[in-house]
Amino acid sequence: MTRLDQIESVHDRSGNRAIVIGAGLGGLAAAMRLGARGYAVTVIDRLDVPGGRGSAIWQDGHRFDLGPTIVTVPQLYRELWAACGADFDNDVDLRSLDPFYEIRWPDGTKFVAQHDSGKMREEVAKIEPRDVAGLNRFLRDSEERYWFGFEDLGRRPMHKLWDLIKVLPRFGMLRADRSVYAHAARRFRNAKLRMAFSFHPLFIGGDPTHVTSMYILVSYLEKQFGVHYAMGGLADMARKMADIVELQGGTLLMKTEVDKIVVRDGRAAGVRLKNGLDLGADIVVSNADAGHTYTDLLPGKKRWTRARLKRTRYSMSLFVWYFGTKGTANKWKDVGHHTILNGPRYKGLLKDIFMKGKLAEDFSLYVHRPSATDPSVAPEGDDTFYVLSPVPHLGHGGVDWQAEAETYKARVLKVLEDQMLPGLGKHIATEQVFTPETFRDRYLSPYGAGFSIEPRILQSAWFRPHNVSEEIPGLYLVGAGTHPGAGVPGVISTAEVLDKLVPDPVKTP
């Protein structure tokens, strides 16, 4: 019997068959939870390795972790592993980073985010002594929003309108209508500190001047649970998740694309693969982007029509330049694991990216140097980096990335050489560039968005595509485009929400 025959024979039976479309971190977490519940799970992904945006590529001895680098709220992963009878710490070596990250400005100012409260106050005082009181208030605000927004709302289903109505008074009290930036501006008078305490939504694809201030919860979450790095990268964690799925008896079908979700008698009944094969299932879970799911995979929608998805605001996209450098391990010793290198503008740049959809002349960069922590990313004595620049998504039009990428990269190189990594150009040994077009083509992400649907207040919780599909029974959604949203903790939580929604499998004799 071939492997496909074996999978087909599983999918001929009924009662407990689950198909998960997409082996992103949300899809893998969903598969683990369904496997633990007794479902016979098949995960299908078009890529050759699990992890989706959290996967890695190896090139000339360098490992490029393609996406997520910052691991927060480790208890979420420990709980997920425990739900499957496994021990997270046996599988993944998490290292706490302290300092957490450094923020730099063109005039030489630095802000070092770190665990110790006294040192954080000193960092604030160095920039604006009158803002120290604001820091204390901001952290209290952040904690309050963490308990409500993350622990309560983020981990429970939000697909019923009543779920939303019940929490509206609390939203009102916490002024969730205000943006993260507006909240930071009330607590800090200094523009640099306003940036330092409001940029976090960019890591989940949101414009800090429009994303609901509930997301200031990230400051509390960093302080309370730390900022971590998973040795071996998140690609290794994804592999460990896939191992658990396989140990549970599940299957991963890689390099295989789903063409359609099959609907029979008004229910999701399986999937049709691009190669023409039909696989039956009792439930289908889509970890593909919600936009792709409803636009391309499912025919005849009522709520998530093509027109509605066109009106939906998508997150920004990204220009990511991955590079390995030769013999530099001792050269740029002052460059830590995570650095944010600000350009001259903050609010203006956000407006260009999110509202005007214009590729600006200036940019702010996030520089990842995993070789500062993890020797396995580069040959001995060498360094591995990625530098990320938020850019407009493809829906705004006007940028031909085939033509633009080299020029854009040269501008990024100049800024890096001038402000951070002198002489970088002559040390680069290997490289790889991802543009918005790569995000579109590799992950089938609408408009090449980096983080799916933007987490604005009217696109959050009940307003997001639901975890249990409002279109047809038997279809569920996990991952960045559904509730609670993007970011690794977000997509892991989508699987926890899913677990609360799927029925128990029917036991077959």
Ligand SMILES: Cc1cc2nc3c(=O)[nH]c(=O)nc-3n(C[C@H](O)[C@H](O)[C@H](O)COP(=O)(O)OP(=O)(O)OC[C@H]3O[C@@H](n4cnc5c(N)ncnc54)[C@H](O)[C@@H]3O)c2cc1C
């Ligand atoms: C550069 C970058 C940096 C980031 N940094 C951080 C960070 O530091 N910390 C953090 O918490 N988050 C970060 N994020 C966000 C985080 O990585 C994502 O929100 C999260 O990984 C998305 O997971 P997902 O489950 O939604 O699935 P995805 O990773 O989007 O995976 C979906 C999978 O579905 C597959 N697929 C889609 N359609 C089909 C189909 N029709 N058939 C078969 N397969 C299909 C795709 O191939 C893909 O593998 C970052 C993201 C990026 C891009």
